[in-house]
Amino acid sequence: APWGSFPLTEFVVLLGIGLCVAGFAIGITSSRGQTAFVGGLVLGSLAGLEMAIRDHYAGYRSHTTMLAGACAVPTMIGTSLLLGEIAPGLPIFLIAAVGVVVFGVTWPLFRRAFQRRSGGASFR
Numbered sequence: 001a002p003w004g005s006f007p008l009t010e011f012v013v014l015l016g017i018g019l020c021v022a023g024f025a026i027g028i029t030s031s032r033g034q035t036a037f038v039g040g041l042v043l044g045s046l047a048g049l050e051m052a053i054r055d056h057y058a059g060y061r062s063h064t065t066m067l068a069g070a071c072a073v074p075t076m077i078g079t080s081l082l083l084g085e086i087a088p089g090l091p092i093f094l095i096a097a098v099g100v101v102v103f104g105v106t107w108p109l110f111r112r113a114f115q116r117r118s119g120g121a122s123f124r
Contacts, residue, residue, distance in 0.1 A: 009047050016044035056110065059117030061124055064110040072103040 016039075023037025049070055052063040076099040083090050115122060 009051055012043050012047040016040040056114055057117055062114045064107060067110045068103045068107040071106045072099040075102045
């Protein structure tokens, strides 16, 4: 990792767990509690994604599907937000089609990257 031996990912996961617990302690029905809870989920998810990226590009474990999905979902969200302003009432299947295309393009790229890093293995 670029930050050396400092356990940054572990601290981010711990902070995410702490925020989720704080969200429940504050009260999940209040806006502060919801913000803390969602912040904890986001931090935990980003830490998991970072770990998956490191595993994948080290050739340790293949996370091809998760990484392709991590590209497709934000693309779908961005497309929905952008086109929702331009063309309200856009059918959901068009947004899903964008996600399928992004997933379909990135999946083989991530698979080839893992194969190069793992010495030819497609999965582990």
